[in-house]
Structure formats: structure tokens, C-alpha cells
Amino acid sequence: MATDTRVQPAPAVAAAQPRPLRRRSGLMAVFRHVILLPGVVFFVIPLVFMVSTSLKALRQIALFPPELIPNPVLWANYPEVFHYAPMHLYFVNTLFLVLPAIFGAVFTSSLAAYAFARLRAPGKNAIFIVLLSTMMVPAFVTMIPTYILFAKLRWVGGFKPLVIPYLMGSAFFVFLLRQFFLTIPRELEDAAFIDGSSRLRTFTGIVLPLAKPVLATVTIFAFMASWNEYMGPLIYLSNKKQYVLSLGLQVFTDAYGGEWGLLMAASTMMVAPVILLFFFAQKHFVTGITMSGLKG
């Protein structure tokens, strides 16, 4: 940052620096692009080819070296995907998992988070420590006993095992939201409370509207987690009509191996909503990750 004296005005420093260094900082800027540009191409080009391949016929895909823009552009893979797998059904099924997960994040978790941030009760700190320590338990530890529980309840083969645990919120969201609630000034709530509003009304009427940015972050986290969820559906769903997108994609990786155009079209369908969401809510993606990274 400080190398580039032209854009980081620090007059005293700039004056003190000898000429050659200045020219070198210009060189540095070019040097940066020389590294960054091929790097970013390496990161982005696979996705470009995912879309490009989804618009190719098999003989175009087998061309070597591969062509970036298909000639001719073939749209037929997209309708063809539905011929092999009911992607629209998988999409709806995925929403069945996504929506409860968002509810669990926005409502259940924030309710608990608010309690931890504001309300006093005996045993609160001990419970909070328990909550924090559950964040360190990897999912695979609870996977087998939970499966046995659901098998005993005869829930295996349905959506319940993939919905009900997520409705109950998660320690990570509770922690994230609590940190935010602690930064909201208390006076507003106190005033409403003294005016006779109940705790719950104060929470839904005053606190939640103020927490919109962090709720958006948590919503995105919950959406991403359940949109990407693979092991759960793999274990619990067996009926093809109940498949979610992540499982549906596998229809093309195993049964129709070699149908690359179809596989890439199906992948594009699964990726596109995520990328779209990213462009609309870029800020929340980034703050979410940095919040979990720096304060976790």
C-alpha cells in the first residue's frame, strides 16, 4: 500500500523518497497486473467453460484445443436435461430444505441470540459456554447417532431429517447474531419495554428491523449451506422424486457418463442462482466471511 506514493498521498514520505523509487512503484503496478491477470483467468475460466460447454454438442466438446465460444451455439442441452432428470422438481425440493434453514437462522437463532445479548438469568454464562463449545464439534460426530434416531422414528427416506434439525437454529448463527445485538444501543428497547411492550414484541418490533444487515448475512449463510448440502440428502433420500439439486446432478455424473453437455447444463442451473445472489448481495457475502473469520 505504502509503495504506491501516487495514490496514497503521504506528502512527507513522498518528498523524502528519491526519484528511482517512484519509477519503481510504477513498475510495481504493472508487475501486479502481470501476476493478477493470469491468476484471475485461472480462477474464472473453468466457470466460463462450464457455461460454454453447456452450449456445445458432443463433437464440439471433443475438439482439441477446446473452443471458448461454441460455434454454433447449441441450446438443446438445457431442455434435454429435463428429459433425464426433473430439475424443476429438484429445485422445489431444494427450496424445501432452504426455507426452513433460513427460518432457523433468522428466527430461532436470533431469538436465542437476543436472549444471550440482553436478558439476565441464572446459568446464562454456563449455557453460553456450552453453546460456544458445540461450534467445535464437527458434523460427522453427530451424523451416525442422528441417523439411528431418525431410523427409529421412521423418518429416513423423507425430508424431516433434513428440515427439523435446521429449524432449531445453529450455535454459529446464535453467536454471530449475539455479537451484532450487543452493538445495538439499549435505550430503544428499554423505552419500548417501559411503555408496556412485551419482550417478544420489543424483539420483533424494534430489534429485528435494526438487525436487517446481519440477518441478511445469516440468511445468505443458511441459504448457501443448505443449497450445497450433499451428505445429508445422500444419506436420507432414496426416492428419486425427492432428490435435491446436489443429488440430481449425480444423475449426470454416473448414469449418463460422457454426456458432458448435459452435465455442464445441469451444473450451470445449480450454480447460476448462487452467482446471481452473490452479485445482488456481494457485501453480505464478504462481511459474513470476515465476521466468521475475525471474530470467530
Added chain:
Amino acid sequence: MAATTPTLSTPTARGFWKSLRGREALSFYLFIAPWTLGFLAFILGPILASLALGFTQYDIILPAKWVGLKNFRDLIADPLFRISLGNTVYIVLMAVPLGMVVSFLIALLLNQKVRGMAAYRTGYFIPSIVPAVASAALWLYLLQPQWGLVNGFLDLFGIKGPTWLASTTWSKPSIIMLMVWASGGTMIIYLAGLQDIPDTLYEAASIDGASWLRRLVHVTIPLMTPTIFFTLVMGIIGTFQVFSVVFVLTDGMGGPLNSTLVYLIYVYRNAFVFFRMGYASALSLILFLIILVLTLANVRLAGRWVYSEVEME
């Protein structure tokens, strides 16, 4: 809990719940009730159950049979346990440092006032939000030996690329490559950390005549150690649990010749293909123990290299 020492306002336990403080406590318990229910049913209960299950033989249909340490003895003699642990450790040892170094370098370069910075940042970050299953599907195509993009690229330099996922030598590097490609989240964390370093420190170093390299070594890296430490620990924990990507890339087989049989695929196979719940639980417990020990060791070692503004007690 109502048996806290009675104060003037709460002469009896009953009175406590009617007092303002009592009602506040009641609200607290009600507010956390849904989460607590989920915690008991889906976290605490299963953890306790898995501690016991590891010492049983259980296939869900027949009642569980207590077998003592048998599962753990079998596990030591099981070649697939060793192979899957070895494969996973290999991937962790390669993918975690590689992902961190690449992310750090990119973050370092992006932390300057570069033209097109926002576009660069987006470009590096986007692969990390692609769903694991979709990125695996995509890399199946990219790594296709005859006309895949990767070998097409190598061909430009006259290199005949390997068969990647079909080769026992290159199957693990294929997975590592995918992981590094998707490490944009780490880059974002580093970038945020770098932006938190006050400019005044760099200015002071510049006045003292410190070169770019010396500023990096003596200002940037020391101040970034807490962030680096965090991503290291999270990277190890996360990578030990690699599953979806490998499962999709290898059709759930961990092939060729078990060269990509990662630990959780082996756990999955025992639990949900063979229904050996006891043995699979024993495997899970061992992995949990490994992760726990590594995390604690990291925390222990942190004092030696992680910079902290507050002296550690």
C-alpha cells in the same frame, strides 16, 4: 434454578418468578428454548450416543451388542483405515498450506490500490461459492484426459498431461487443485486482515528506509499471524472432513485403487453401505480425537509465533 439466594425483592422461590428479574429470566429460558431443544436432540444426545456406539456392534435392526475395545483393535488391523487416514493427511498437508499461500499472495497483491481491484477480488472469490457438487462436476470435465481444459492448457507448452482422476499418482493432486481453486474465502479473510493494519506502521517503516520485502516480513506478516493462525486451524479442521467433492469426483468409490479414499468416505461406507454403525462410530471418534489433538496442539504452539497485542497469560 429458582433456588438462588433470596434477595429483598424475592423472598421466596415463587416470588422470584413473579418479580421483574424473575420474569426476565423466564423470558430468557423461553427465548432459548427452541435452540436448547435442538441442541439436546441433535447435538448433545448424539455426542453421548456416539461415545457409547463406538464400543458396540450395531446394524440398527438387531439390538446393539457391547464388544468393548474390539472395534478399535479391528481398526488398527484394517488396511483401509490406514489408507484412508493416509490419503486424508496427504490432502491436508498439501491443500491447506497451498491454499493459504496462494490466498495470501493474492490478498497481498489485491491490498494495493490496483485498477480493477473489485473485479479481481470477485474473480478470485467466485469459485469458492460454487456448490461443492457442481465444482466437482465441473472439474470432472476440466480434468478429462483427452480434451479437458487442463490438458489442453498443458498441451500449449508441449506437455502431455496425465490422466488425472484415472491415475493413482495424480488423483490426489487433482483434488488438491480443486481445493486451491475454491480457496477464495481464505483470501477474503486475509484481505480484511490486511486492511486492518494501520497505514501509519508502513509509513513509519518507509521513513526508516525499510524495503517492500522488509515491510512484508517485519510489519505485515507479524500483524497477520492471528489471522493466519485462524485460517490454519479452520483449514485443518475443514480439510480433514473433505467428502462431497471426492465422492462426486470418484462416484463414491475413492478410486482408482483407493488412492482417493478419504476418511469420511470410509466412515460413510461403513455406516451407510455396510450398516456397521458401531465400527463407523469408532472411526468417527478417532477422527474427532485427531482433530481435537491437532487443534489443541495448534493453540499451544500459537504462543510461539502468533502476535498478540495483549500478552498471553
